[in-house]
Amino acid sequence: MIALQAVHKHFGKTSVLKGINLEIGRGKVVSMLGPNGSGKSTLLKCMLDLVHPSSGSILIDGLPADDVNARGLISYMPQVARFAENISARRLIRLISDLRGEHPDPSWLIDHFALSGHMQKPLGELSGGTRQKVSAVLAFLFDTPIIVLDEPTVGLDPVSRLKFKKLVLEKKAQGKTIFFTSHIMSDVEEVAEELIFLLEGHVVYRGTPSTLLVQTGQHNLEHAIAHLLNEESE
């Protein structure tokens, strides 16, 4: 479980997160939405201890987020997958496996994303989408209770996106908590059970996509979000 309590983050005079309180239970697929600069990436990075909150606490399954072991409970897929130019994907997977101290067989994921022809090539020679698929392999390879994905489907072709979403649902069925950010509303509609809408460092909506549609009187998520944004700016 992920629990955030009164999380604030300032960068100099700029306040990015303004007292975030959240609890995300096990086995949920939660999507965090919000316009650019709303604090989504900062919040995600706080969970991974890449950014230290100015105040407040973050617990990952009861462990403080800055505990090394807490990061062992999270698999992470970053937004951009520019890792190393001259090293193969296979070696990158081996490095992350070595760092995590577990060596699961990645072949089913390599087959799932049709990556077998690319595994020996240097990462610098792969296209952006293929690198994104390698990053997805790293995110789904380990048996962690929490999977954090930052804009995971950007750059993926339609077939890979379908495969990706299928994988998310499979992992959810296994009881994993999946927390992801996205600007692609169709992806969010298909897989997310819960939405968290962030605006200027505040959580302005938390609930299911269907409740949001009813609440805003809109017929799809894109319009519902736009409605929510207009409402907040008035």
Next chain:
Amino acid sequence: MKLTWHIFKFVFLDNLRSLWSLVYTLFLAASAYALIYFTGSFTRAVVSIMNIIILVAPLVSSMMMSMYYFNKTDFLHLLLAQPVRRSQVFLGMYLGVAVTLVLSVLIGLGLGLLFSLEKLDNLLPLITLMICGTMLSLIFTALALLVSISSKDKLGGIGLTLFVWLFMAVIYDGLILIYFIAFSEYPIEQHAIGLSLLNPIDLSRIFIMLQLDISALLGYSGAVFQKFFGAGHGMLISVFALTAWCIIPLLAILRIGRSKDF
């Protein structure tokens, strides 16, 4: 230590396979060979190679580390999101880049010298040259990583890294010269020793010149340097100073890295 080793191995291989490492190694080999081949005197050849090493090794080390850090931020984030300590990530990354650069210096100079064996009459200054090249690579890689981690953006980080190199390689000597001229009527030779310890490039230069036995060219100061660096404790102090130049930035990297937001 095991986790640092894994990160080191990965970064090392990534750098080793980079085209720039090959270009740098070949440049050093070609320079060493050409200078020994075309310069009549052995001493003059070594001085020329020294001038290349003490300027180029710090510059290339600074740029390679800084560029690696800023171009691999996604990779850095991926590593930091794993169950490893930040100190292990930074140490692994530093060693991966630094060892590649040290290998370039040793292999580059080694190859250049290997092809000029018949012209070499004393190996000691050349070994000193290699040791200084190694130390300068380790020091300036650490300084560049420190500046990069302390910087907020790529442009500022690379700019500041370049300035550190420029300061140590050029500006520092200019400031010392002004100091010597201003206080030329006072006995400040002892100060010169202290000031040279504060700049690893100067320290390396003096070291190599003493090995070549041309310190007499420096006049009275040369005699003072000879007396100080030639003695056991002087040697020890300078080795200590070079090691400190490497370790202090590394400690600062670990300290700043612990609290930095990525």
